[in-house]
Every structure is written in structure tokens, then in C-alpha cells.
Amino acid sequence: MAAVHTAAAHKAHARTAAERRKWASELATEQIKAYAAKIVAEAPPLTQDQCDRIAAVLRGGA
Secondary structure (H helix, E strand, O other), X not given: OHHHHHHHHHHHHHHHHXXXXXXXXXXXXXXXHHHHHHHHXXXXXXXXXXXXXXXXXXXXXX
């Protein structure tokens, strides 16, 4: 019986850790979006080429 309880507790802890990682990822995403919006609002207008280059960086390219 103890082994079943331990396995269930481990599974619940793992799920909780996964949920914490998801929450942290979502929080980071929102913080980055807010920062990017602030920077864009303060910057002069971007050319289409500049927008494309920034989009490429955000997609993981360089």
C-alpha cells in the first residue's frame, strides 16, 4: 500500500512541477510581450525590412 501511495504522490508532484513550468513559461511570454510593446511604442517607425529581421529573430533565426 505504501508503494502505491508513494507512486501516486510522485505522479502528483511531477504534474505539479509540469504545471509550474507551464505557468513560468506563460509568465515569461507575457513579460516579453509587454517589454516588446513598450520598446516598439518608444521607437521610431520600422521599415518593412527591419520588421522582417526582428520577426526572423523571434522565430529562432538570425
